[in-house]
Amino acid sequence: MLQDVSQKFAGGCMMLVRKRENAVVFLGTAFLMHEDGYLITAAHLMEEDPVGLMVVATSNSDDFNPISLDKVSAMSVSVAAVDKIHNVAVLEIDRTLRIKTPDHLGGTTENLRIGTSVLCLGFPFGHDEMHNLVAQSAILSSKVLSMNGARLLLFDAMVSDGVAGAPLVSVDDGRVIGVIIGRFSPVEDGGDFARGSRISGYDTQISYAVSIEYGIALMENMGLEVI
């Protein structure tokens, strides 16, 4: 099942980059959610600057691929909708593509059970110039409501910064259930630094995603149907 889910979503995961003169700078991951060229990602990756955003599709992840790429083919995207409160954004590819998406992409977190097998697919070390798509498996560890009422999905994997914006997929039904944001830390200040016995946010083995429903709601507000 993990293989099937990985195979299903690999082609839809793209590197999110920003154009800087003749180069692009890696930001994180984005994933296709609609055949008209709409992707979902984490809003914080854009740092409130929608200019120069691009995505890079990668080659077959089942092959041995070079650890680092010198040049990439990038396509411009524009920000179609943003939900800053829940840290989700919808991007639209600016050029015409022929995209075929698998059936049943959008999942629901309503009846998700703790312990469900999940898969993350992203580019964890893109910031360090490793451009390979990496799959990580985990279980759903907890369902948490944040202070502002956002539905968060905690899972037991240590995700790296490059996976931010990647899909969290339920292995049971092969549907996206969340948008990965980063590592989870329970402390008030964000836990960037270890203090005494308290571990740093970077050291926790738990990561989190926001519920995919926020992304789907953004798309539906735009008149897009996610099946």
Next chain:
Amino acid sequence: MSGSEPSQQVNSDLSPENSKDSPLFDVHPQVFFTSAAFIIGFVIFTIFFHQKVGDFFTPLQAAISTNAGWFFVWTMNIILFFSLYLMFSRYGDIRLGGDDAEPDFSTQSWFAMLFSAGMGIGLLFYGVAEPIFHFGSSPFPAANATESARNAMAITFLHWGFHPWAVYSIVGLALAFFSFNKGLPLSIRSVFHPLLGDRIYGFWGNLIDILATVATLFGVATSLGFGVQQVNAGLAHLFGWEQSATVQLLLITGITAIATISVVKGLDGGIRKLSELNIWLASGLLLFVLVCGPTLFIFNGFLENIGSYIQKFPMLSTWGETFENGNWQNGWTVFYWGWWIAWSPFVGMFIARVSRGRTIREFIMGVLCVPACVTFVWMTVFGNSALWIEMFGGGGIAQAVAENVPVSLFVLLENFPFSGVSSMLGILVVVSFFVTSSDSGSMVIDIITAGGNPNPPIPQRIFWAVLEGVVAATLLLCGGLAALQSAVITTGLPFAIVLLIMCVSLKKGLNEYLGVQTFSVKTEKKKAEEFEIEGAEAPHVIFGRKKSA
């Protein structure tokens, strides 16, 4: 008005209440206007040249029966075994509309609707007439009357049993699957998506939908036209009413008015309720004949008929009249096969519309097995009663059948007590079967010509329901009903080919659905720009209780 591509609203809420927010018209321009223009033009042409139309289509129908009978026999058997295969295979677990989909209608309402749409008025008249026809003139001459009666019931079961419902189940399943599970418009064109790809939105897709619209409207309209003649004959027999164009026009107006109200009220508010009423009325008539008729003969006969059908099924379903070198089959089996196939886009589309939320196994069980079994009960009650009167009673049914098929039902009822009441009930059942066929036919045409929108706007519903009645009335008054009916039945041959292609397409679609699906992103000719890629400090976010996310 939508654009040239059909609207993609199929997976939205299917409740009829949605129509309240619909615009006045939401049509697929090519399909709507071309179909309407063709229908009106063809009817006008038929009025003026119905002799020529008849001269063209009647021999064509005969030629098709003679030369392509074997093809119909093959097609029907392939379809039946394909539907059984789907029911018992791993595909049976697929739920129409996705894993979370819930049925839109209760099982009882679902059965009522699909039975009312699938088996029209013919069930009433041929329930009595067909066993008597085969009893009197069997293609398998028997040594005695007992064996002739057994053969008669087995042949009747063949024509009304699993084969027709298998055709409906495959067409309905293909439409429901591609619409509810693949997000394509609820339209005949959609079932060819695995083979034609996005070309279904172009010329070929439009052509398929236009053909389905025209065949459905002509099919329902000619049935309505012939049907009112039969009702008029029944009323004349019962009450001495005159058989005139005026009475028949009034009947068409009444039936069309009720059907229009039903279609306007929508699937849940109108069609479902009328279908349930139809089933209650038909059940009442059935129970009446069962209780007042030869009850023990019917009970004994039911299992025996089924046993006889099962025993003779391999022989009857593959029989091609080869060594007899006759043409009995052309007038019966091949005619029926062509007829069911010609009606399959209409009935299949309607069944698909009401079957969201069922698994494929439930769907085929529901569409193939349950209605076929109900049909067996019906045929046994009416057919065995007629045979009992003919074999052990006062007789007279065979003569009535030979003289006027619709009247034979009422002649049968006259053999039992309270025949006045039961005949009135019979008339009511006839009318309700008409209305339920007419409203579901209109609904199907509405959906196709609205580009697959399952809740087309009310003015469009009125347009098609009224046009159906107008076409029937015009042909009745000016002639051309028989010619047009021949034309409809000749569409059975191309649709048989379409059905086989549909099986291939459905299998391909189901395979893709169950297999691992992947994303495919293809760029146009212009290649994406190339850039050097650099790393950078990550804009990280780590969750804390005071952070916004």
